[in-house]
Amino acid sequence: MGASTALAQDEIVIGGKAVPVEEDSYKCDMTAEEIPDDLSIKRLANCESAELIDFEMPGKDLRAVKFTISPDDKPISSGIRAELRDMYVAENGEEVWYRISTLIPKTFPMEADHRLVLSQWHERLRAGGHSLRPNISHRLWNGRFVVTLWSDDVIERLGTIEGDGQILYSEPRIDQGVYHEYVYRVVWSPEDDGRIDAWMRQCPPLRETCDGRWQDMIQFEGTTGYSNDKVDGYYFKYGLYTVSDFEVPFTAFHKDYWSGPTAESIGLSDPIFK
Numbered sequence: 001m002g003a004s005t006a007l008a009q010d011e012i013v014i015g016g017k018a019v020p021v022e023e024d025s026y027k028c029d030m031t032a033e034e035i036p037d038d039l040s041i042k043r044l045a046n047c048e049s050a051e052l053i054d055f056e057m058p059g060k061d062l063r064a065v066k067f068t069i070s071p072d073d074k075p076i077s078s079g080i081r082a083e084l085r086d087m088y089v090a091e092n093g094e095e096v097w098y099r100i101s102t103l104i105p106k107t108f109p110m111e112a113d114h115r116l117v118l119s120q121w122h123e124r125l126r127a128g129g130h131s132l133r134p135n136i137s138h139r140l141w142n143g144r145f146v147v148t149l150w151s152d153d154v155i156e157r158l159g160t161i162e163g164d165g166q167i168l169y170s171e172p173r174i175d176q177g178v179y180h181e182y183v184y185r186v187v188w189s190p191e192d193d194g195r196i197d198a199w200m201r202q203c204p205p206l207r208e209t210c211d212g213r214w215q216d217m218i219q220f221e222g223t224t225g226y227s228n229d230k231v232d233g234y235y236f237k238y239g240l241y242t243v244s245d246f247e248v249p250f251t252a253f254h255k256d257y258w259s260g261p262t263a264e265s266i267g268l269s270d271p272i273f274k
Helices: 152-158
Strands: 005-007 011-014 017-025 039-044 050-055 062-069 080-086 095-103 115-125 136-141 144-149 166-171 179-187 195-203 215-221 231-242 250-260
Touching: 050 080, 062 080, 062 231, 095 115, 095 231, 115 250, 136 179, 144 215, 166 195, 166 215, 179 250, 231 250
Parallel strands: none
Antiparallel strands: 005 011, 011 017, 017 050, 039 080, 050 062, 062 250, 080 231, 095 179, 095 250, 115 136, 115 231, 136 144, 144 166, 179 195, 195 215
């Protein structure tokens, strides 16, 4: 998480300097009272899947969640995954703001083949429904960062639920060792009145505040969801997930996940969000 980064059991090395850390596994170390009521840990295969990392730096309150998947992890729901789920379910017609920061460490093995999901907005099917595709996903394809969209309209236009869906945003190589902070305003709708606005900025890994400049990322108008006879809402998950074969462990960090009905409710006051 810097010019030189290596994660050990009790410290993280940044630019040759060791920073003490404390690691607590969501699955194995934390009690039910310590895990927020609005998070589900059912998508964690083992103790190393998701660990809360506290960076012990004087005068600073810094923490993140480290997610790790390995080739020998037990599959969960037809894939290898290490994810935390927000239990809030948004409905069609609702406007929701989301905010999260993601870091791909310098030690991430970009040379190894990978097709990963870093975070995703997923439909909640009605009883007896057929599996659909996650509406919005942050994906990492061999170092390329991509945001994809699936909806009733996308499936109708493509004539299939296979493939990559509609690509809303792409950058050829994600920067490693820095946090990428993302903000989304999503109006959920299976009709043409849906909307996705997204912004992003880069932030240093070990600072409490970020003064990076927000940049427009996505401006989309159209269908963002599935009809009410198929789904009863949408929820958010973050971590790491893949259905592709892979040969080495992968690790990513996420922090500062918020969701709410307005920009102000997730701590945003910059004029760009007005």
